[in-house]
Amino acid sequence: MTVLDVRELTKRFGGLVAVNGVHFQVYAGELLGLFGPNGAGKTTLFNLISGSLKPDDGEILFYGRPITTLPPHARARKGIGRTFQVVQVFGELTVLENVLTALAHQSLARWLPLGRYDVPARRRAAMQLLEQVGLASRWSERARNLPLGMLKRLEVARSLALQPKLLLLDEPLGGLSLREADQLLEVILGLKGRITMILVEHNVRLALPVCGRALVMDAGQVIAEGRPEEIRRDPRVIEAYLGDDEGA
Numbered sequence: 001m002t003v004l005d006v007r008e009l010t011k012r013f014g015g016l017v018a019v020n021g022v023h024f025q026v027y028a029g030e031l032l033g034l035f036g037p038n039g040a041g042k043t044t045l046f047n048l049i050s051g052s053l054k055p056d057d058g059e060i061l062f063y064g065r066p067i068t069t070l071p072p073h074a075r076a077r078k079g080i081g082r083t084f085q086v087v088q089v090f091g092e093l094t095v096l097e098n099v100l101t102a103l104a105h106q107s108l109a110r111w112l113p114l115g116r117y118d119v120p121a122r123r124r125a126a127m128q129l130l131e132q133v134g135l136a137s138r139w140s141e142r143a144r145n146l147p148l149g150m151l152k153r154l155e156v157a158r159s160l161a162l163q164p165k166l167l168l169l170d171e172p173l174g175g176l177s178l179r180e181a182d183q184l185l186e187v188i189l190g191l192k193g194r195i196t197m198i199l200v201e202h203n204v205r206l207a208l209p210v211c212g213r214a215l216v217m218d219a220g221q222v223i224a225e226g227r228p229e230e231i232r233r234d235p236r237v238i239e240a241y242l243g244d245d246e247g248a
Contacts, residue, residue, distance in 0.1 A: 009058035020220040033211035041220040081164030091144030099126040102161035149180025
């Protein structure tokens with residue numbers, strides 16, 4: 001089943017064509033990687049999908065229905081969730097409270113048996129999410145005291161609380177140590193097949209192996225598409241990342 005259908009998207013900023021006629025599909029349950037060197041257009045494309053930007057040309061379909069003109073909050077209601085390059089959590093709240101606030105914005109009928117909205121059931125739902133991201137033991141800590149790697153995992157838990165049909169991960173490995181990146185990728189791997197995801201990332205070497213399929217952009221266009229082993233061998237990808245110490 002096609003979850004997302006991107007059709008000939010184009011975005012211009014003055015004389016700069018940041019995204020130029022990009023088209024691809026995302027299928028149910030897959031983890032699609034979107035890669036490219038700095039300035040390739042992947043962040044602009046990500047913002048077009050999330051609704052932060054409007055395209056100049058092209059169309060976006062979500063489960064066959066057009067969402068091209070919908071603002072971010074309307075896309076979120078339809079089931080498109082996202083994380084951010086700059087982590088957005090509540091520093092003064094505990095880890096558990098951060099997830100509880102996200103649950104409060106979602107109908108809990110799917111989380112709680114028989115629609116029970118009691119506090120213990122809410123806490124159990126939140127703790128289940130924290131277990132998924134490896135933060136259950138840190139539930140009582142203030143979010144502001146967590147290192148960046150844990151904050152990014154907390155943001156994933158908050159995103160999952162909204163029960164998205166499609167989760168957009170915006171350069172989640174940025175700023176992380178190798179160990180932190182491995183821990184976050186392990187969380188993402190645990191979600192693979194259960195939720196449809198698009199992983200936008202600069203670091204091909206670390207993130208490509210977890211993807212079932214990948215697109216690589218350069219100069220606003222998709223220059224390669226395929227499975228990880230095909231992407232690694234593609235001469236266009238090698239050329240795009242030439243001289244980039246985080247390349248393929």
